[in-house]
Amino acid sequence: xxxxxxxxxNKTKTILTITFDGVEYPLSSEYLRVHSPSAExxxxxxxxxxxxxxxxxxxxxxxxxTGNYAVVxxxxxxxxxxIYSWSHLYNIANNKDDxxxxxxxxxxxxxxxxxxx
Numbered sequence: 019x020x021x022x023x024x025x026x027x028n029k030t031k032t033i034l035t036i037t038f039d040g041v042e043y044p045l046s047s048e049y050l051r052v053h054s055p056s057a058e059x060x061x062x063x064x065x066x067x068x069x070x071x072x073x074x075x076x077x078x079x080x081x082x083x084t085g086n087y088a089v090v091x092x093x094x095x096x097x098x099x100x101i102y103s104w105s106h107l108y109n110i111a112n113n114k115d116d117x118x119x120x121x122x123x124x125x126x127x128x129x130x131x132x133x134x135x
Contacts, residue, residue: 020108025089031077034091036107043111047078051093052121053110054100071130 024037035044052059052070061067073095080092088103110117125132 047076048073051076055106056100
């Protein structure tokens, strides 16, 4: 399991930068929110994922460490049930472009538009 060497939140609370092996991965709060590992987002099994919509303006209010393996992110929309393990963060950081494209396509397929900042 890779462990991040640094986690920083920008002043506007919209970009969380995670450093693994000297490489910085800036992740937007929206991206982290829609890829939350919580049951609310992931469902309770394959095929039960819940598409997250209208999360463009969400910010991260607080970051709370959980043991030596994860953090809980507290979002401005009240979501705080996702435990972001280091392996989950590493996976979504390394696959950001592909995961983001898939998310935008799911929004489009469901008839929702995404307003770019």
